[in-house]
Amino acid sequence: MHGKFDDLGRFADPSVLILTSLSEGPKHGYAIMTDVAEFSGVGMEPGTLYGALSRLEKRGWIRPLETDERRRPYQITAAGQSVLAEQLKTMQQVVRTATRRTATA
Amino acid sequence: MRQLMAARLSRALVACYPPRWKQRYREEILDVLDQHRARPRTVLSLASGAMTAHLDPSYRMEKPVIRIKNDVTQGILMFAGGTALVVVLLFGLFFLVNLPGIIKDSSWRPGHAGGDTALQLTPNQRLLATVAGGEPTTAVVTLWSVGGTGVRQLSSFEGGMTVAIAPDSRMVATSAFGGQAALWNVTRPTHPALLSVLYAGASNALWGEAFSPDSRLLAAAYGGGVALWDVARPARPRLLTVLDAHVGPVTHADIAFSPDGHLLVLASGNSQATIWNVARPAHAEPVATVTGRGGYFQALTFSPSGGLLAGVTTGGTVLVYRLDGRDRPVLTAIRSGLAAQALYPGAQHAPAGLAAGCPGCMVPSYALGFAPGGTGLTVVLDKIFPDNSSRDTAFTWQVTASGGLAGGTSSARDTWDGQPALASDGRTIVDGSAFGRNAVGMWELPPAPVPVRYG
Numbered sequence: 001m002h003g004k005f006d007d008l009g010r011f012a013d014p015s016v017l018i019l020t021s022l023s024e025g026p027k028h029g030y031a032i033m034t035d036v037a038e039f040s041g042v043g044m045e046p047g048t049l050y051g052a053l054s055r056l057e058k059r060g061w062i063r064p065l066e067t068d069e070r071r072r073p074y075q076i077t078a079a080g081q082s083v084l085a086e087q088l089k090t091m092q093q094v095v096r097t098a099t100r101r102t103a104t105a
Numbered sequence: 106m107r108q109l110m111a112a113r114l115s116r117a118l119v120a121c122y123p124p125r126w127k128q129r130y131r132e133e134i135l136d137v138l139d140q141h142r143a144r145p146r147t148v149l150s151l152a153s154g155a156m157t158a159h160l161d162p163s164y165r166m167e168k169p170v171i172r173i174k175n176d177v178t179q180g181i182l183m184f185a186g187g188t189a190l191v192v193v194l195l196f197g198l199f200f201l202v203n204l205p206g207i208i209k210d211s212s213w214r215p216g217h218a219g220g221d222t223a224l225q226l227t228p229n230q231r232l233l234a235t236v237a238g239g240e241p242t243t244a245v246v247t248l249w250s251v252g253g254t255g256v257r258q259l260s261s262f263e264g265g266m267t268v269a270i271a272p273d274s275r276m277v278a279t280s281a282f283g284g285q286a287a288l289w290n291v292t293r294p295t296h297p298a299l300l301s302v303l304y305a306g307a308s309n310a311l312w313g314e315a316f317s318p319d320s321r322l323l324a325a326a327y328g329g330g331v332a333l334w335d336v337a338r339p340a341r342p343r344l345l346t347v348l349d350a351h352v353g354p355v356t357h358a359d360i361a362f363s364p365d366g367h368l369l370v371l372a373s374g375n376s377q378a379t380i381w382n383v384a385r386p387a388h389a390e391p392v393a394t395v396t397g398r399g400g401y402f403q404a405l406t407f408s409p410s411g412g413l414l415a416g417v418t419t420g421g422t423v424l425v426y427r428l429d430g431r432d433r434p435v436l437t438a439i440r441s442g443l444a445a446q447a448l449y450p451g452a453q454h455a456p457a458g459l460a461a462g463c464p465g466c467m468v469p470s471y472a473l474g475f476a477p478g479g480t481g482l483t484v485v486l487d488k489i490f491p492d493n494s495s496r497d498t499a500f501t502w503q504v505t506a507s508g509g510l511a512g513g514t515s516s517a518r519d520t521w522d523g524q525p526a527l528a529s530d531g532r533t534i535v536d537g538s539a540f541g542r543n544a545v546g547m548w549e550l551p552p553a554p555v556p557v558r559y560g
Binding site for chain 1: 115129130132163
């Protein structure tokens with residue numbers, strides 16, 4: 001199981017958004033897309049979503065649940081929550097630094 | 106057009122993913138595409154995703170079908186395959202970007218509105234669809250949210266003449282430019298997306314559409330018959346049968362399913378309504394015919410228990426039938442002269458012998474519905490007068506245990522001048538706007554005085 005977020009490279013943003021969405025509870029693909037659009041304004045496309053879901057599942061950060069007809073809900077794992085918390089901490093540090101520097105500029 | 110192409114290309118690109126990936130995610134992503142409004146960037150994201158998945162070792166087949174030992178040959182084949190994939194994608198993108206310019210549909214004028222010809226509310230009364238324009242190829246479907254604070258416009262998209270909302274509020278059926286039925290995904294009503302166009306092979310006009318109560322069946326009434334579609338998978342609708350029914354010439358063929366979805370009633374232009382048994386849709390058959398009085402049937406509905414059928418005709422005559430035997434409907438109530446009574450706002454009864462019409466008045470538009478539990482029946486009549494003023498008159502009766510009508514009250518209100526609709530609560534009236542105003546209005550009847558439960 002992977003422990004670092006930065007090996008997701010350019011896919012880090014969709015992964016953060018998906019993990020944030022799933023922190024609220026299990027959701028299927030389209031529900032994740034609509035939730036992400038609502039809380040972040042990011043219109044995620046299906047190709048991007050399922051690319052990220054596939055990677056997150058392989059890393060053990062999310063797990064698939066039983067399908068409801070064609071829809072399969074996903075649930076964030078403990079490892080996923082830990083990685084998300086770590087990532088959010090880094091982002092908060094970036095925000096604090098950027099806020100301080102832009103205020104003094 | 107661009108959206109339809111994007112939707113088709115998106116679905117085609119799902120087939121380009123590696124077999125292992127498709128085994129795991131195909132149904133899920135197709136379900137998402139059923140609900141998602143496809144755009145050029147949807148196509149790009151899927152093309153990129155397919156290529157990335159092919160590069161992912163975990164999705165490669167364990168045993169290649171053809172094992173190539175020669176490295177040079179393998180390299181040439183990989184290069185040729187990659188080049189072919191890029192060419193196909195570029196070709197697809199070229200068409201995606203340029204097709205709307207190549208096949209111009211000059212009849213579509215975005216923003217054209219005015220003159221509501223059809224409207225429908227969802228059973229939960231939160232979503233309203235209206236059609237404005239009234240021409241087969243220039244009409245606009247508008248979605249509205251209906252809440253405690255009033256009516257708010259959500260979105261507009263192309264349609265024509267007729268509209269139906271699925272009871273689960275996820276789909277809207279309207280008509281495409283060619284006159285065929287078209288399904289739209291309105292899961293996000295602010296972002297409607299075209300799902301599919303339903304080609305039934307009929308060349309006649311599409312007069313009316315209705316969804317079954319479980320939203321899995323769509324009945325589309327053409328001039329030459331009624332097409333029954335399985336729309337459980339709306340992106341891939343399946344034509345089940347075409348009923349050999351006489352439809353039209355009428356301006357709005359009313360068509361309705363019974364609450365259990367086993368019966369379908371259809372008005373025709375010869376003053377009759379035919380009841381079909383559609384319990385097995387692919388083997389649907391007519392079971393009974395009822396004949397209207399005072400003109401054609403303008404609106405038809407079943408009671409919540411399915412035991413009664415009510416209809417109103419152009420001349421303002423209400424008829425109620427009991428369907429105990431289903432193959433032999435029994436007329437249990439008839440009330441006539443509603444159009445004449447509508448000339449007198451607030452009056453309980455019109456003078457005896459008054460003619461149904463008035464010089465210069467337009468033919469009234471009607472809506473009717475049972476109250477929840479079948480305790481009452483309300484008919485709404487929108488009458489437009491020679492000076493283009495309009496008045497809604499609502500007539501309400503109690504429904505007796507035998508299917509008769511008792512009591513009878515009326516309420517009138519000067520309101521919008523268009524097609525009315527009655528919500529499932531039997532009290533809320535929504536009125537569209539004819540003559541160019543892109544707006545809707547709502548008003549509410551007082552509660553029924555003495556409920557008498559039928560059945």
